[in-house]
Amino acid sequence: MDSIKMNIQYVYNWLPEEDILKQGANAIACNRALYDGSREGSDFLGWVRLPSSITDDQFKEIESTAESLRSACDVVVVVGIGGSYLGARAVIDALNNSFDRLQTKRDHPLIVYAGNNLSEDYLYELIKYLENTSFGIINISKSGTTTEPAVAFRLLKDLLEDKVGKSEARNRIVAITDAKKGALRTLASMEKYKTFVIPDDVGGRYSVLTPVGLLPIAVAGFDIRKLVQGAATMEKNTGPNIAFEYNLSAIYAVIRNELYKKGKKIEILVNYHPKLHYFSEWWKQLFGESEGKENKGIFPAAVDFTTDLHSMGQWIQEGERTIFETVISIKEPNYRVEIPYDSQNLDGLNYLAGKRVDEVNKMAELGTRIAHVEGGVPNILIEIPKLDEESMGKLIYFFEKACGISGYILGVNPFNQPGVEAYKRNMFALLEKPGYEDETKAIKQKLSTLYKG
Ligand code: PA5
Numbered sequence: 001m002d003s004i005k006m007n008i009q010y011v012y013n014w015l016p017e018e019d020i021l022k023q024g025a026n027a028i029a030c031n032r033a034l035y036d037g038s039r040e041g042s043d044f045l046g047w048v049r050l051p052s053s054i055t056d057d058q059f060k061e062i063e064s065t066a067e068s069l070r071s072a073c074d075v076v077v078v079v080g081i082g083g084s085y086l087g088a089r090a091v092i093d094a095l096n097n098s099f100d101r102l103q104t105k106r107d108h109p110l111i112v113y114a115g116n117n118l119s120e121d122y123l124y125e126l127i128k129y130l131e132n133t134s135f136g137i138i139n140i141s142k143s144g145t146t147t148e149p150a151v152a153f154r155l156l157k158d159l160l161e162d163k164v165g166k167s168e169a170r171n172r173i174v175a176i177t178d179a180k181k182g183a184l185r186t187l188a189s190m191e192k193y194k195t196f197v198i199p200d201d202v203g204g205r206y207s208v209l210t211p212v213g214l215l216p217i218a219v220a221g222f223d224i225r226k227l228v229q230g231a232a233t234m235e236k237n238t239g240p241n242i243a244f245e246y247n248l249s250a251i252y253a254v255i256r257n258e259l260y261k262k263g264k265k266i267e268i269l270v271n272y273h274p275k276l277h278y279f280s281e282w283w284k285q286l287f288g289e290s291e292g293k294e295n296k297g298i299f300p301a302a303v304d305f306t307t308d309l310h311s312m313g314q315w316i317q318e319g320e321r322t323i324f325e326t327v328i329s330i331k332e333p334n335y336r337v338e339i340p341y342d343s344q345n346l347d348g349l350n351y352l353a354g355k356r357v358d359e360v361n362k363m364a365e366l367g368t369r370i371a372h373v374e375g376g377v378p379n380i381l382i383e384i385p386k387l388d389e390e391s392m393g394k395l396i397y398f399f400e401k402a403c404g405i406s407g408y409i410l411g412v413n414p415f416n417q418p419g420v421e422a423y424k425r426n427m428f429a430l431l432e433k434p435g436y437e438d439e440t441k442a443i444k445q446k447l448s449t450l451y452k453g
Helices: 017-022 024-036 056-072 086-095 120-131 147-164 166-171 183-191 211-219 224-237 248-261 274-291 313-318 357-374 389-410 418-430 437-449
Strands: 005-007 075-079 110-114 135-141 173-177 194-197 266-271 299-304 323-330 379-384
Touching: 005 248, 017 024, 017 248, 024 248, 024 389, 056 135, 056 194, 056 211, 056 224, 075 120, 075 147, 075 211, 086 110, 086 211, 086 274, 086 389, 110 120, 110 147, 120 147, 135 147, 135 211, 147 166, 147 183, 166 173, 173 183, 173 211, 183 194, 194 211, 211 224, 224 389, 248 323, 248 379, 248 389, 266 274, 274 299, 274 389, 313 357, 323 357, 357 379, 379 389, 418 437
Parallel strands: 075 110, 075 135, 135 173, 173 194, 266 299, 266 323, 323 379
Antiparallel strands: 005 379
């Protein structure tokens, strides 16, 4: 099968090829550091060799747990936030029928999500919906202490136990967490839930190819072996001994860093298929959390075209020239729809009669690329052959590897996220969590002086 292709000619106006090649040695050194652990974050490199190291027994355990949930449940709630949910959602949405939710009959449980926000209305409406369904829960938290999923799980566990009894609820709850630490590990051991371990050396946003992503994806009915096979192909194609010219992740990492140095501070990930919306959300977390630190880092943004051409398109065409685009293009859609001929032609569309909708989409894509490049927006084009498990696996690993290399080029630790603690400290202080007494006092003082009203 074709692999991922990358077309970088639309950055040459800003970044000549020779300037990219000059950075090759540094990028390859950064790639090697992901293998020899010689730089910061070396405790979190378990994802690098992950695709090629998943064993048949590991696949079988995930597949058989998925099968039990599939046979017991019409709906499975994936509880998790950030890296503990976005990867699964990215793949499931990309591969699923767009109207899965509306189908009355399906051969797999409907996957819904919880624990990724603190909205009372969301939880109320979810609970009301689940009251009339046969549901199960996959509860995912690496730390096992994150507030959003913990709140959701407490509510959903109560609901499930009330509905089916404690013993049947146990058969329908799976916990994915740290091997030893955290409240979720303790709770899962006490309640005797089926569990999977998130390896210590794989951080949340790099965990989609562990049970964190693989179990929900398997429950949704997709082939996790093909997904991992795709990732393993990219693992091989971006290995430590691959020359810069052939290592797509390294080239992409160099280009984005060089554009950043030239003032292109915002990268917009573009798709032309709404199914990729959550892939962009996963990508935003991957790059945003990995690189946005020490007062530097590209701001990762995303748009769904052609939808957003009618809103954000104006800004992209003519706003501040601090952006570049990375477009994910799908060569061949999975289905065919032709635009029909109409004898009256009142809408004036007969010039398109007989053409596939995708041909129109592709011309919109090409026309947009030309317009944006001429408007001052460098453009990196990434093409996948089609939306299937293998391509998704390739894309995931391509970006993970690029992110590791890119973070090292930027000079940050791409595997920590110290900044996400700040809001939590304030929230716990405001909620008067035990252990936060000093912070509570301090924040109340701050509120009464600085943030009055
Ligand atoms: O990438 C990360 O590490 C984070 O986004 C986490 O995945 C997220 O905060 C959820 O954490 P946890 O899995 O510990 O509940």
